[in-house]
Amino acid sequence: MNCEVAHERIVTAVYGELADEQTHELERHVEGCAECRKEREQTLALKVLMAAYPAMEPDANLVARSRMRLEEALDALPPMRWFERLGQRLTNSFASLTAAPVAATLLLLVGAGAGSLGGYRVAENRAARTLAAQRAQAQNQPASVTTAENAAPAEISNISSIVQQPNSHLVEVRYNQVVPQKIEGSLDDPAIRQLLMLASQNSASPGVRDDSVGLLAAECRAGHGCQAEGIRDALMVALRYDRNEGVREKAMQGLEPYVAQDQRVRDAMLEALLYDSDPKIRKTAINILQPVEGDTSVRQVLNSVANSDRSPYIRTVSRQVLDRVPEIQ
Amino acid sequence: MNGPKSAEERAQARAPEMELIREAQAGSRAAFDSLVRQYEQQVLRLALHLTGSEHDAEDIYQEAFLKAYRYIGNFRFECSFYTWIYRIVTNLCLDQLRRRKTRREDHAVVVSHSGDEIDMLASVSDERSFSNPAKELERKVLGERIQTALEKLTPRERMVFELKHYQGLRLRTIGEMLSTTEETAKNTLFRATKKLRTQLAGLR
Numbered sequence: 142m143n144c145e146v147a148h149e150r151i152v153t154a155v156y157g158e159l160a161d162e163q164t165h166e167l168e169r170h171v172e173g174c175a176e177c178r179k180e181r182e183q184t185l186a187l188k189v190l191m192a193a194y195p196a197m198e199p200d201a202n203l204v205a206r207s208r209m210r211l212e213e214a215l216d217a218l219p220p221m222r223w224f225e226r227l228g229q230r231l232t233n234s235f236a237s238l239t240a241a242p243v244a245a246t247l248l249l250l251v252g253a254g255a256g257s258l259g260g261y262r263v264a265e266n267r268a269a270r271t272l273a274a275q276r277a278q279a280q281n282q283p284a285s286v287t288t289a290e291n292a293a294p295a296e297i298s299n300i301s302s303i304v305q306q307p308n309s310h311l312v313e314v315r316y317n318q319v320v321p322q323k324i325e326g327s328l329d330d331p332a333i334r335q336l337l338m339l340a341s342q343n344s345a346s347p348g349v350r351d352d353s354v355g356l357l358a359a360e361c362r363a364g365h366g367c368q369a370e371g372i373r374d375a376l377m378v379a380l381r382y383d384r385n386e387g388v389r390e391k392a393m394q395g396l397e398p399y400v401a402q403d404q405r406v407r408d409a410m411l412e413a414l415l416y417d418s419d420p421k422i423r424k425t426a427i428n429i430l431q432p433v434e435g436d437t438s439v440r441q442v443l444n445s446v447a448n449s450d451r452s453p454y455i456r457t458v459s460r461q462v463l464d465r466v467p468e469i470q
Numbered sequence: 471m472n473g474p475k476s477a478e479e480r481a482q483a484r485a486p487e488m489e490l491i492r493e494a495q496a497g498s499r500a501a502f503d504s505l506v507r508q509y510e511q512q513v514l515r516l517a518l519h520l521t522g523s524e525h526d527a528e529d530i531y532q533e534a535f536l537k538a539y540r541y542i543g544n545f546r547f548e549c550s551f552y553t554w555i556y557r558i559v560t561n562l563c564l565d566q567l568r569r570r571k572t573r574r575e576d577h578a579v580v581v582s583h584s585g586d587e588i589d590m591l592a593s594v595s596d597e598r599s600f601s602n603p604a605k606e607l608e609r610k611v612l613g614e615r616i617q618t619a620l621e622k623l624t625p626r627e628r629m630v631f632e633l634k635h636y637q638g639l640r641l642r643t644i645g646e647m648l649s650t651t652e653e654t655a656k657n658t659l660f661r662a663t664k665k666l667r668t669q670l671a672g673l674r
Binding site: 156193203204207215374381418 | 485488499502503506510511514515516518519524527528531532535536539547548609612613616617620634635636637640641642656657659660663666667670
């Protein structure tokens with residue numbers, strides 16, 4: 142190791158971020174190099190010195206003032222309208238889907254929606270005009286607007302408003318429809334995968350999330366192109382945030398093959414070990430992390446778990462793993 | 471890394487936080503307010519130390535949370551919410567530091583230093599000196615010198631140093647917040663410490 146590298150590593154080491162092997166190497170170099178010893182002393186001195194300008198906790202007045210100002214500003218904002226929120230949601234959910242087929246479907250849906258709305262309006266206007274012209278017969282004019290047949294192929298998700306025209310039997314009912322779609326294809330089909338990923342995060346039903354995460358995880362374990370399409374990310378999201386422990390466990394199994402090579406996967410696994418509410422998941426995390434237990438951050442987390450996990454069993458297991466580490470090295 | 475207590479606390483805090491985010495995304499003001507309460511202390515602490523001004527910190531707080539409110543629908547649970555909110559705050563702070571840097575450039579004062587890079591250890595190793603009231607003033611002066619030295623850093627160096635040294639974040643997280651790599655964050659930290667040492671050389 143030359144001194145230039147050593148100087149860089151000294152800073153990293155002083156801030157506790159140097160990997161163990163490199164720390165050892167650095168120690169050896171510094172022992173035999175007066176210049177680097179001086180460098181380290183000064184870096185440490187700087188660290189101490191900087192404490193003379195500490196980061197203070199903001200005082201309560203400042204917090205209160207800021208909060209009040211924010212609340213006023215938020216109150217003054219116009220509430221977000223439903224279509225803005227829907228737009229945001231759609232952008233969100235669909236951002237990860239391959240653009241073309243989805244955009245086409247969306248266009249189709251929007252077109253169909255606009256078409257039926259237009260038709261509806263025309264019919265409504267015509268009905269209203271007739272109503273004005275022939276007041277006497279007005280009560281016999283209503284029906285052409287929308288009947289149960291029009292709504293038949295799609296499910297009605299909710300009724301948003303009902304308005305009765307004054308002095309008539311005409312009623313305007315606004316409603317939203319859900320149009321069911323179906324797609325069939327191989328598990329390797331990108332479109333199917335995208336839908337599975339979407340299902341793994343957005344579905345309200347734990348059963349659907351469980352199925353989709355299970356399938357994705359099996360793909361990952363079998364090594365079927367788990368790289369490019371973000372399947373790994375979807376599994377990490379499921380592991381971190383899914384409310385159902387069965388789903389989290391499946392996600393974990395899918396990620397297992399990547400724990401050694403992908404730092405992000407390892408981080409997700411460490412988080413699960415530290416924070417997951419289910420002891421079974423925490424235990425599985427320990428097992429999965431065993432091949433990389435020599436890693437500094439893995440050991441830090443194991444240490445923390447060994448000292449503070451709620452479950453005595455987990456504490457024992459992690460301690461056992463830690464005890465074994467020196468032998469491995 | 472986290473102490474046992476904070477690990478425990480965060481374990482409990484995480485699940486309801488996800489719920490809060492989802493509710494805020496669905497338009498709930500109350501849920502958003504709860505999120506603000508969870509993070510406001512840290513946001514103010516960072517902004518206050520970086521800008522050294524309550525007024526600026528208040529502005530950053532305001533802008534950051536308004537932005538978060540506007541874009542919370544775009545949060546996709548790919549990173550932690552903590553990283554997401556910090557990314558907004560650090561960007562605003564960086565803008566603020568850049569603006570300030572261009573304003574000050576005209577009348578920048580050169581901090582004198584003897585060129586002899588030492589004494590730092592001698593001047594700070596005796597921590598008891600800080601508890602002595604007679605040294606309070608000296609400490610204040612020292613604080614101002616440090617602040618001046620920090621202002622000499624580029625906004626990015628300043629930010630990395632701040633997040634590492636004062637906020638105690640890991641380099642990997644810092645890289646993520648600043649949309650760069652851990653390696654770059656490490657190099658920036660190295661440059662920052664080097665500059666600070668030059669600036670503060672000969673200080674006693």
